[in-house]
Amino acid sequence: MKEYSLKAQAREDKGKFASKTLRKQDLIPAVLYGGEKNINIVVSQREVRDLIYTPDIFLVNLDIDGEVHRCILQELQFHPVTDRVIHLDFLEVQEDKPVMIQVPVQLDGHAIGVRAGGKLQQDIRKLKVKGLYQDIPERLHIDISKLQLGKVLKVNELDFENLEILTPKNAVVAAVRSSRVAVAIEEDELEDEAEAGEEKAEGADAAEEKPAE
Numbered sequence: 001m002k003e004y005s006l007k008a009q010a011r012e013d014k015g016k017f018a019s020k021t022l023r024k025q026d027l028i029p030a031v032l033y034g035g036e037k038n039i040n041i042v043v044s045q046r047e048v049r050d051l052i053y054t055p056d057i058f059l060v061n062l063d064i065d066g067e068v069h070r071c072i073l074q075e076l077q078f079h080p081v082t083d084r085v086i087h088l089d090f091l092e093v094q095e096d097k098p099v100m101i102q103v104p105v106q107l108d109g110h111a112i113g114v115r116a117g118g119k120l121q122q123d124i125r126k127l128k129v130k131g132l133y134q135d136i137p138e139r140l141h142i143d144i145s146k147l148q149l150g151k152v153l154k155v156n157e158l159d160f161e162n163l164e165i166l167t168p169k170n171a172v173v174a175a176v177r178s179s180r181v182a183v184a185i186e187e188d189e190l191e192d193e194a195e196a197g198e199e200k201a202e203g204a205d206a207a208e209e210k211p212a213e
Contacts, residue, residue: 109145113176
């Protein structure tokens with residue numbers, strides 16, 4: 001997992017008024033939990049942009065007034081109108097304590113069904129997994145090279161070392177849907193098979209009608 005360094009300051013003032021005042025200063029109220037006690041902190045909007053607006057996941061080295069805590073971004077809240085980040089939750093990680101996190105999915109390979117004219121559709125971009133933070137990769141690589149036309153790949157077909165998948169088992173990760181090209185190919189193949197069958201039948205009939213010498 002990539003690492004991200006972020007500075008924060010501890011805060012004592014709580015409540016809506018204090019949080020509103022911080023946001024006017026381009027700061028975000030946040031909480032670090034999972035350690036011996038929860039720590040109320042504040043971080044800069046500018047410094048968290050690369051942490052938030054990205055598909056990547058990070059192990060965050062959170063520097064609170066000179067004391068560094070290793071954590072992950074567990075939850076974030078956006079303003080319902082402006083979409084501005086208004087609160088962050090960080091979870092402190094321990095080497096022997098599993099964490100739950102959404103990990104990006106990367107589809108590898110060229111599906112057989114796509115070569116047959118189908119269209120690849122990715123229905124899930126991230127999978128929720130549980131495991132020790134040191135076992136969690138930057139991406140979950142999934143081989144789709146054997147995925148055929150009209151077939152789907154579900155979560156229950158996946159397995160990752162040292163990770164428990166928490167996303168529902170029947171959820172579809174990817175599928176190869178029929179396109180107009182694929183339908184046309186299928187129709188041509190059926191016509192060719194039908195024509196071959198007719199020619200074979202005509203040949204058999206002709207052989208039966210041919211007088212014996």
